[in-house]
Amino acid sequence: MRQLQIGDKMYNVKQKGFNDFMRYSFSEVVELTKTLAVLKNGVRLINQPRTSFVEPIGYSVNKDKGTHWHLMTVDVIRKAQIENEKIAIHDWFEQKTFSLEEKRAIYKAFKISATEKIAALEAIK
CATH class of the missing domain: 1.10.287 (Helix Hairpins)
Structure with a gap:
């Protein structure tokens, strides 16, 4: 488990209820602070890997620890x-x-x- 770096490609997936489609959002890390990674779309992530529901490793959104972004792969x-x-x-x-x-x-x-x-x-x- 590593901290994020500038240029890392990230994704988030949401679903509104069990009958809804999976909706993907993509962004890239453009700025780092001591504790945060800022994405191109303005989302601020806590730069500390955590366990997530979607993937084994996720990065929590600052002030919304239930929402996670993950490193992007070809499968995603x-x-x-x-x-x-x-x-x-x-x-x-x-x-x-x-x-x-x-x-x-x-x-x-x-x-x-x-x-x-x-x-x-x-x-x-």
Whole structure:
């Protein structure tokens, strides 16, 4: 467990209830004091590693010890991309009003058999 250094990439993940999506925030350490690490987005972290719910090591937000930021990894970036795609899909379906023809096309797309799907994909190529 090490203290943060300038240039460290950090992330935070939040979820509002069990049915909500995981929402990722990213930032970078730009300034250090004796006890704090300041992120580019203005968040001030206590520069002392602690145990967190998300990762084994987290850094508490100053004056909000229940919120932690963590060192970023490639796996976290992948998870965030997948989660952001889920959010975009959900938002698109929430905002979209489908006509009967669109509903019919979606229904038919899900109803066709596997062999018809393969034939349709080959026809597109």
